[in-house]
Amino acid sequence: MTTALPADLLSDLETAGYFPQTAARSLERSLRGADPIAHLVRPETTFDGPEVRRHLTVVVLTPAHLVITHLDDDPADALNPSQVVSTTERVRLQRITTSGLSQVFDTDGQQNPGREAEVTLGVSWDGSRRVDLERAVCEDPGCQLDHGYTGTIAPSDLALRVSALADGEGAVEEALAFHDRLVDAIDAIDAAGA
Numbered sequence: 001m002t003t004a005l006p007a008d009l010l011s012d013l014e015t016a017g018y019f020p021q022t023a024a025r026s027l028e029r030s031l032r033g034a035d036p037i038a039h040l041v042r043p044e045t046t047f048d049g050p051e052v053r054r055h056l057t058v059v060v061l062t063p064a065h066l067v068i069t070h071l072d073d074d075p076a077d078a079l080n081p082s083q084v085v086s087t088t089e090r091v092r093l094q095r096i097t098t099s100g101l102s103q104v105f106d107t108d109g110q111q112n113p114g115r116e117a118e119v120t121l122g123v124s125w126d127g128s129r130r131v132d133l134e135r136a137v138c139e140d141p142g143c144q145l146d147h148g149y150t151g152t153i154a155p156s157d158l159a160l161r162v163s164a165l166a167d168g169e170g171a172v173e174e175a176l177a178f179h180d181r182l183v184d185a186i187d188a189i190d191a192a193g194a
Contacts, residue, residue, distance in 0.1 A: 004028070005024055005027060005028060005031075005036065006036055006039075008039075009027075009036060009039045009041070009060070010024060012039065012041040013041060013058070015041075016041050016042075016043040016056055017043070018043050018054050018055075018056040018071060019056070019071055019084050022071060022084055022086055023056060023058055023069060023071055023086070025086075026069050026071075026086040026088050027058060027060060027067065027069055027088070029088075030067050030069065030088040030090055031060065031062065031067060032090075034062035034063065034064065034065060035062060035063070036060045036061065036062060037061050037062060037063065037181065037185070038060075038061040038177070038178050038181040038182070039058065039059065039060045039061065039178070040058070040059045040121075040160065040174060040175060040178040041056070041057075041058050042056070042057045042058075042059075042160050042162070043055070043056050044056070044057070053072070053073050054072075054073050055070065055071065055072050055073075056069075056070070056071040057069070057070050057158075057160060058071075059158070059160070059178070061178070061181055061182055061185055063185070064092060064093060064189075065090050065091060065092055065093060066090075066091045066093060066096065066123065066125075066182070067088065067089070067090050067091075068088065068089045068091070068158060069086060069087070069088040070086070070087045070088075071084055071085070071086050072084065072085050072087075073085075091123075091125045093185055093186050093189045094189055094193070095125045095126075096123060096124070096125045096186055097124050097125055097126055098122070098123070098124040099121075099122065099123050099124075099179070099182060099183055099186065100120075100121070100122035100123075100124075101119060101120070101121060101122070101176075101179050102119065102120040102122070103116045103118075103119050104116065104117050104118040104119070105117060115164070115169065115172070116164070116172050116176065117163070117164050117165065117172075118161065118162065118163045118164065118165075118172070119161075119162050119172055119175050119176060119179075120159060120160065120161045120162075121158075121159070121160045121162075121175060121178070121179050122157075122158065122159045123157055123158040123159075123182070124157045124158075125157055126157075132151050132152050133149045133150070133151035134149065134150060134151060135147070135148075135149055135150075136148050136149055136150040160175065162174075162175040
């Protein structure tokens, strides 16, 4: 079962320009007949030395789920000179434990700041964890003992940054509107379950 995507979501995928048909196909399959009520499309380009890597995150809100699709360039090899990998996660809104919004305001030296210059949306559902390890060292510069590893474990769910400077003021407004719709949907489910 697939879902036909709304015209504004298809348009945003085309505008992002990173394999729009692949993103649409992944989303259509993942929505499983659910009607999208809001979405956010975030293209990102990173530079790793001489390599340019493209990435696309698409977040779709339905009445019961948050559908997150990531598209990434897959490193090329002799057998596969060019591939894109699409990974999708469907999170029940009831499972979302935290939603957050970080807002950066440009003050231009004024007492009353203007509009948001940047926002970061965060959503956590305790779905996955990121482990960052590094070799443990002691303070003795001459020490050659193996002290093992040290590290941190942190949630690795969803964090999307949108900047007016890089993405335009419209993108910031879209991100804020998506955040509002998500919070409203979570609150509605919480109220229904109470």
